[in-house]
Amino acid sequence: MNNYRYALIAIVSSFLMMVGMIVPSSVFAAKELVVADFDSGSKPNNIGGDFGAWNRDPEDTTQSCVQVFEAEDATKPEGYSLRLTYDVDSPNPAYNGFWMKLEGEDLSAYNTLNLYVKGDSGKGFSDRVKIELKNFERSASFILRGITGEWQKVSIPLEKFNRIGDFTAMNEFVVVFDDINSNPKSGSIMIDNISFSKE
Numbered sequence: 001m002n003n004y005r006y007a008l009i010a011i012v013s014s015f016l017m018m019v020g021m022i023v024p025s026s027v028f029a030a031k032e033l034v035v036a037d038f039d040s041g042s043k044p045n046n047i048g049g050d051f052g053a054w055n056r057d058p059e060d061t062t063q064s065c066v067q068v069f070e071a072e073d074a075t076k077p078e079g080y081s082l083r084l085t086y087d088v089d090s091p092n093p094a095y096n097g098f099w100m101k102l103e104g105e106d107l108s109a110y111n112t113l114n115l116y117v118k119g120d121s122g123k124g125f126s127d128r129v130k131i132e133l134k135n136f137e138r139s140a141s142f143i144l145r146g147i148t149g150e151w152q153k154v155s156i157p158l159e160k161f162n163r164i165g166d167f168t169a170m171n172e173f174v175v176v177f178d179d180i181n182s183n184p185k186s187g188s189i190m191i192d193n194i195s196f197s198k199e
Contacts, residue, residue: 032197033110035173036100039079041069045194049101053084056095063088065096065177074116074151074192081116081192085123086177089185095178097129100194102170104136110167110196113156118190121149125187130176133161139174140164143181147189155199 036045044050053067065086073079088094113133119125128145140161144154158167173194179185 032114032195033105033107034193034195035102035105036082036194037079038069038082038192039073041071041080045100047103047105049103051098051100053098054096057092060090060092060094062090062092063094063096065098067098070190072190074118074153074190081118081190083120083188083190084175084177085188086126086182087186088177088179088182090179093179094185095176097177098175098191100173102172104169104171107158107167107170107196110198111158112197112199113158113161113173113194114153114197115194116151116153116192117144117147118151119147119149120188120190123188124184125149125189126177126182126184128181128183129189130178130181131156132172132174132176133158133164133170134172134174135164135166135169136171137166138164139172141176151192153193155197158196 034046053065055064057063065084068083069080070083072081074081084098086096088096125147127147128143130141131144132139132141140163142156142160
């Protein structure tokens with residue numbers, strides 16, 4: 001009888017070990033994945049991805065987006081955020097912004113995109129920007145509204161980016177300023193603590 005019991009325990013243990021090996025890694029994901037807190041004041045982001053400002057037409061000097069690290073943290077007395085100074089006030093079609101690589105991260109265990117955002121009251125700022133997420137095949141966008149001159153945490157359900165469908169291998173996070181949504185058409189905002197979480 002004891003031999004039967006030991007054999008049964010061994011079989012069950014082996015089965016549980018096998019099941020554990022085939023459980024998707026996303027099941028064991030942390031409650032929050034911090035992609036970029038900018039606290040190093042340098043590249044890359046927290047998951048090893050590059051980032052930078054981009055312009056629709058680098059030859060058109062009437063439109064631009066410039067990024068700089070700002071010695072002002074959204075949540076701590078010390079640290080950095082990222083300032084994006086944009087200009088889409090152009091006689092030509094104008095849009096630009098900021099891109100950040102997500103390094104193929106599997107985000108299927110998360111359901112919310114979070115970031116902190118603040119407008120620069122001195123330089124002026126649009127109270128809305130377009131946020132895009134991209135996997136390696138599709139992209140989806142969301143208009144973030146209600147930016148103010150104070151730091152605020154914004155949480156966007158990933159279901160708002162439903163055109164993507166598959167979040168298992170993500171490519172980019174993008175901020176877009178354009179001559180349709182940005183009002184005023186030139187200004188400056190700061191972003192910090194970009195993360196994905198399970199809410």
